[in-house]
Amino acid sequence: MPLTSKPLRKLGFLTIGLFDAADPRRGHESTLEIIELGERLGFDSAWVRHRHLQYGISSPVAVLAAVSQRTSRIELGTAVIPMGWENPLRLAEDLATVDILSGGRLNPGVSAGPPHHYDQVKGALHPDTADAEDFSHERVRRLLDCVRGERVTDFSGVEGFEVFSDRVQPHAPGLGRRMWYGGGSLRSAQWAGEHGMNLLTSSVVKAEESEDFAEIQLSHIRTFRAHHPDGDRARVSQGLVVIPTDTASPEQRAKYERYAQQRLPRTATPQGPARMMFAPDLVGTSGDIAERLISHAAFREVEEVAFALPFTFDHEDYVQILTDIATRLAPALGWQPAAP
Template sequence: MPARDVPLQQLGFLTIGTFDGDDPGPGLEALLVQLELAEELGLDSAWLRHRHLQHGVSSPVAVMAAASQRTSRLRLGTAVTPIAWENPLRLAEDLATVDVLSGGRVEAGLSAGPPMRWDDVKDALYPATADVEDLGYERVSRFLAMVAGEPVAPAATLGAEVYSSRVQPHSPGLRDRVWYGAGSLRSATWAAEQRLHLLTSSVLTGATSADFAAQQAEQVRAYRALHPAGRVSQGLVVVPTDSASPAQRARYRAYAEARLPRTTAPQGPGRLLFAPDLVGTSEEIAERLHAHEAFALVDEVAFALPFGFEHEDYVQLLTDLATSLGPALGWSPATGRAGATPGATLDGDGPAPPRP
């Protein structure tokens, strides 16, 4: 397999922000502290995954708004927002608002198609229209037009009220920071045709073999053939253990082992294929990544944190990502990178201006 010949340029992480259903406040506050820590460590981005009707972040945009006021440099993304749950106009308003508040740091990741448990939730989402809602690419296209500033209604002045023809606030750079979470060759190709950036994760759909790396690499190559300037981010589950306690190491390995059977062959009617979780020292993980055919094709990553662990575990994992695994992959922290804008620190040493 090919090895990387350039250092990793951008290092981020993905989390679902778990909390206690009876007392969600401490878990959500812990998530914000983790985002602050990520900026202090020099990580480039933090991505939030939607967890509707679960004990995880259901409203990443709201969390990103809060995080935008507690960080100054860290890019804040969704990975991904299932567009079927959203009204595209309202989503465009919300993301543009956070983008303005953050100084242009929003990375909006989307996906199309019926969401998980669609038959269970569709009547609550769309009581009268569920069977006629377009859940596919057209819904994403509506969102793209709106964040680009295309008219959605005639401009008007009614008495003292002034109405814009486009979504407000308008954040001019947001359209250029929209990503698509592709799980298949078809969706990767569509993302390239729409000039969207590409999010690849630890799950593929329509798999034809158990060779995850080869099939993911095929998608990346197809995307790049149509959109060479597009960014591609890889989101494998990566668990470095350099500073972990013996108890943490045992727990992490048990977590990965319990999930390993699903990686041996495509699963279910959708032929889902899952990548194995990478658990070990940074040196061990770096060796496995350098042998990963798709990793050799990307220059940025948003490694997924395992879910269901404690705040102290995530602090250890983020610290090892930034101080051990990242450097092993040739990455350097944003705070020490030439030309980088230093981020705010947790001890209150004044935030720097946002990086656009």
């Protein structure tokens, strides 16, 4: 099997962290255990999604704070925190704190735009400022300034027995270079590049110049790098849903195939007013999936991935999928596990 011109250098995975409302601790513990497993398998990074007012991780920074104390090497990311739910200064304090606690392993991914179902949640989220809130890229820029150590106030110094800083504290050196933008459009890709961020490109993109998913994603990657100070060296991570079946039981294989088939119709044409295109889930043996990835135009442009775990599977399914990715699929793509 021919390898890509860029062998896979960094292997990551993404989990949503679902839980049962009657027993939320079990679901959160499962997420922590899965990330611990990822570190043992040699994965370079683990990423968590967010789900506000749902039965998934609502506080990814808090979850990663816990993970940081149960792991020692694996990088920890968010994919992604929607900034419409956040105050940039307060989020910067939380991110810097977790980065310090983790020993500089945090990779925060964020996105712009209004919160999902904003009309239904704005009264609780922004009761006094709902119509004045700015959900544009400017909100992300404010976060970048805070994380990168720009001044946020004109007051500093000693007042009584207390000492005040005009910059966000703690300051986490290097965190500013590990900020990621979750982009699905040409405009977002260009903005992320111009502001020196890294780019997370997932299984959802906006159909602007084409209706071919790989072509669209490739154009986003190239646009991002064309506007980034680092050019072709700018970091991009691709996140597709990948489900290898090498060591799966017959029951698991049947479950995985049903899952992919149920989601396949949405991949045929752009969906909704925003014309969003979805990538098909990749289900099969590691050899089959590797061949499909190697023929994927956008995959050939990247050296990093954060393969997304399916939403609704069981803990044992995730163990099997991650183990097959780390021991079979990723090596077929040229990846070598990190040292223990």
